[in-house]
Amino acid sequence: MAAAVTAVVFILSAMSTRASAALIEQTFVVSQMRMTHLCRETLVTVVNGQLPGPMIEATKGDSVIVHVVNQSPHNMTIHWHGVKQQLNCWVDGVPMITQCPILPNHNFTYRFDVAGQKGTLWWHAHVFSLRGTVHGAFIIRPRHCGANSYPFPKAHREIPIVIGEWWEMDLEQMDSDFVHGFLDDQPSASTINGKLGDLFNCEGAVEVGYVLDMEPGKTYLLRVINAALFSEYYLRISGHKFTVVAGDANYVNPYRTDILAISPGETVDALVVADAPPDRSYYMVAKPILTPPPDPQIPAFATRATVLYKYSSNHNHSNGAAAALSSRRRRPRSDDAPVAPEMPDEFDMMTSFYFCGNLTSLRRRHAQHLPAVRAQVDERMFVTLGLGSVCRRRGQQSCKRGDSDETISVATMNNVSFELPDLKTSMLDAYYRNTSSMDDMVVELPNGPPRMFNFTDSALMPTGPEEEELEPTSKATVVRRFRHVAVVEVVFQSTAMWQGDSNPMHLHGHDMFVLAQGLGNYDAARDVARYNLVDPPVRNTVLVPRLGWVAVRFVADNPGMWFMHCHYDFHLSMGMAAVFIVEDGTTADTSLPPPPVFSSCSHDNSLKPQEFFLKAK
Template identity: 55%
Template structure:
C-alpha cells in the first residue's frame, strides 16, 4: 500500500470535514454524519520515523460531538492493509447491537479497501465517551472522543467556559500489528516509549537535544474548564494532575457523578472522567502531568511512562517571569492506593426517576481475573509450568481463557441459530477452585503458582433471559501478576455497588453495598489485589462483549460475551441486521 504523505493526510482531514453534516429533524434531534478514512501515516518522534494508523490524518482522531437523542451515522473507509472495526465505547446501543463494532463478536472486520456505515442513536446518556478500533492493538492510535451534550444545554454544575478532551495514550515505535502477534504468543516484554497527552509526548521526552512538543491548554483567569479525561492506553492506568490547581469530578462514562473535589484524577484504560478545573491561580504557566502507575516487584516492571503538558494563562509572561514552571507533586508510580481511594470516593448523582438499582438478584456470578498457562504442544496438559518455553501465558476469567474467533461473528451465529461448533453457553459462574486469590506468593518466583496456572482455551459464553437482574463480583487475583483490571461491558452501564481490597467476603462486604447513589459505569476498575461488585438489568438484547481493557489481557483471553435474549415484544427484541450491515460472507472474510 502507498504510504500517505503529511499533505495527503491533511487533504483527507479537510475533505472529510466537509462531508460532516448535521440534518435537523423537527428542530430537535439531528442526524450527525461523519466519514472516517482510516490510513497509514508516517510520524517522527524521538529521532525515529514510525508508521502509524490514524483516522483522517489526526492523532487523536476526530471528535464525534452530538446531543442527547441524536442519530449518529459514521461511514468508515478502510485504507489499511489490515481489517478493523470501530467500537463506540460506552454507547448503550439500545436495540442496535449490530452497530457495536466489536470485531468478530458483533461483526467481521472491515477488510482492506472496504467500507462500512455505522448508524445508531444516543438516548439517555450525557457526558464523555470515546471511540476506538476494536481489532488488535490498533486502538492505540485509532481513537477519539465521543461527546454527548444535554439537549437543553443545562448541566447539574456551573456551565464551563470551554470543554477540552484530554486524551492520554502511549507512543509505540513497534508496529502495532507485530505487537499484537507477540502478545498473542504470550509475550508481553514489549513496552511503549512514552506516554502522550492529546498525541503529544511532551517536553520530558527529547532526542539529541530536540525537545518534543507539549499539549498546551490556554486559559483565562477566573474561568472554568471542563476537562474530558480519557485513557486510550494499551498498558497502564494513569495519574493526572495540574500544578497549582484542583478538580471537581462531575461525571464518568457518560453519567453524572456527585461533585467530588480532588487534586488528582486516576483514569484506567477505557475510562472517561469529566472534571471541572477553575483557572484560579496567579497568571503564569503550570505543568500538567500524566504518569502511569504499575504494581511493584515481583511483578514484571515496565519503564516509567509519563507525559507533560502546559496550562498557559492569558497575560502570563512568555518566559514565565523568569521563574521555573510549577510542577505537580505526583504519587510514586508503584503506589496504586491513590487509584483505589479515587474510585472508592465516586458516587452517582442520584436520579431516582431514571436510575434505580435492582434490589433483587436473579443471577449471581463470582469472576476471578488473573493469568494462567496452556501447553504449546497441542492438547497436552503435561508441560513444564512457571513461564517455561513449553507454555504460553494466557489471561483468564474463572480459569477460562477466551478463544477469539478470527473468521466469523458470534452475533451472526447467535441470530441465525448456527452457533454449534463456534461457541458454548457454559461460562462458569464461579472459579473451579477456591484459594487465597490475593496471596503474593502466587506472583513468580512463587512458589505456589505452578499448581494453579493450568487453564483451558475456549469460547464459552453466558446466556441471560431478558430483564434478568445480574450481580457480578469481580475478584482480581495475584496469579502470575497482581495488576488491577478495568472491566468493560459493551451495551450496558452497571451500578458499582462497592469495591474493596483483599478477598471478597460475602458475609462482611455485602454490608458495604451502596444502593442509594452508586456510580453508573461502563468500565469498572477492579483494584489491584481487590474486588468490585456490580449489578445491572439485562434490558438490551443482543451479544455483548465483556473484557478487561488492558490490551494484553484482551488479546491473551480475559474476556467472554453475554447473550441477552429477546423480550416479549418487538420493542424489547433485537431487530434484524440493518441494510448497511455486511455479513461475514460479504465483506471479504469467509465463514468456517
C-alpha cells in the same frame, strides 16, 4: 494520508422552536502515515491523518452516521465505547462477535442513536492493539442549552484531554506477540492529546507538548479520556484543583480533589477554575501507575502539558498597552520555568483506590431519571481474573509448567481464556439465525472458579510449586446467557497469579452500578453489608483494584451479544474476556431487530477467524 472530515448536520424535525434531533454524519478514512518522534520515524495507523482522531460532537437524542473507509493494510472495526446501542448490537464494532471486520480497501457505515445519554465517551478500533492510535473523543451534550443544562456551573470552555501512549512498533505485531505469550513489548512515551511533551527529547531538542490556554477566573470542563493500552494514570495540574462531576457519561456528586485517577477505557469530567497567579505557567502531568515488586517491572513514562494564562479581547484593561496583549498568552516571567506538581509515588495504588471509592452517583435534579439499584438479584457470579497457561501444542493435555517453552501464557476469567469459534460469520449473526453450529462451539462462563484458594497470595506471583499447581487453564469461546431484564450481580476478584495487576473491566451495551470495592479476598459474609445501594456510581468500565475486588450490578435489558473484557490490551489479547448474551423480551420493542445486512466473513476462506484480527495477507 489525511482526509477531510465530512460533517453534515441535517435537521430532522422543526415541530417546535426547541432544538430538535439532528443527524450527525462523518467520514473516517483509516490509513497509515509516518510520524517522527524521539528521533525515529514510525508508521502509524490513524483516522483522517490525526492523532487522536476526529472528535464526534452530538446532542442527546441525535442520530449518528459514520462512514469508515479502510485504506490501511489492516482489518478494522470501530467500537463506540460507552454508547449503549439499545436494540442495535449490530454496530457495536467487535470483529467476529458483532460484525465482520472491514477488510483493506473496503467500506462500512455505522448508524446509531445517542438517545438517553449525555457526557464524555470515546471511540476506538476494536482490532485489539490498533486502538493505541485509532481513537478519539465522543461528546454528547444535553438537549437544552443554557446555564441550567448541566447540574454544575456552566464552563467557559469544554476541552478534551486524551491520555495515550507512543509506540515505536507495529501494533498488530505486538498483539500477535501477546496472543502467543510474549509479554516484552512496551511503549516509548506517554502522550496528552497526541503530543509527547518536554520530558522527552530528540538529540537534546525537546518534544512539543500540548498547551492549554486559560483566562483568569474562568471555569473549564476537562473531558479526560484514558486511551492508553497499558496503564492507569494519575493526572494533576500544579496550583489548581479539580471538581469531578461525571464519569463514563454519568453524573457524580461533585467531588473536590487535586488529583484524578483514570484507568484505560474510563472517562472523567472535571471542572477546573483558573484561579492560580496568572503571571506563572503550570504543568499538567499524566503519570502511569506501576505495580510494585515482586510484579515484573517495565518502564513507564510520565508526560506533561503546559497551562498558560491569557486575557481575552473583552477583558477589562487599564491602558492601551495592556490592551495590546489582548487575545495573547500572558508571558510568564522569563526566569521562571512552569510550576510542576508533586506526583504520587509510581507504585502508589492507594490514591487510585480512594479516588474510586469517593465517587457517588448524582441522583437529584438532572439525574432523577436514573433507575434505582435493584434489590432483588436474579443471577450472581464470582469471577476471578488472572493469568495461567495452556500447552503450546494444540490438544495436548499435559505439559511442563512454570518457565517452560511448552506452554503459552494466557489471561483468564474463572480459569478460562477466551478464543473465537471457528465460524465463517459473526457470532451475533449465527446466534440471530439460530445456527446450531455455534451452540456446539461455546462453553458457559461458570459462576465461580474451579477451585477456591487464597487469590491474593503474593507467593503466587513468581513461578513455584504452588503457582504451577494452579497454573493450568483452558481456552474456549466463553459465553453467559441472561434472560431479558435479569438483574445480574458480578463480583470481580483480581488474583496474584503471576502478577498483581488491577483490571479495568468494560461491559459493552450496559452501565453497571458499582456497589463496593475492597482489598484482599472478597468475603460475602462481611462485604455485602458494605454495598452502597443508595447512590453507587454508574460506569461502563470499572477498575478492579490490585489484589482486590469490586462488586457490580446491572440489568440485562439490551438484547444482543455484548463483550465483557479487561481494557488492558495485553489482558484482552491474551483472553481475559467473555460474551454476555441477553435474550429477547416478549415484544418486538424488547427484541433484537434483524441486522442491516446479513453477510459472511469468509472473504478469504484460507483465514481462520482468529486471523481476522491480524494483518491481511
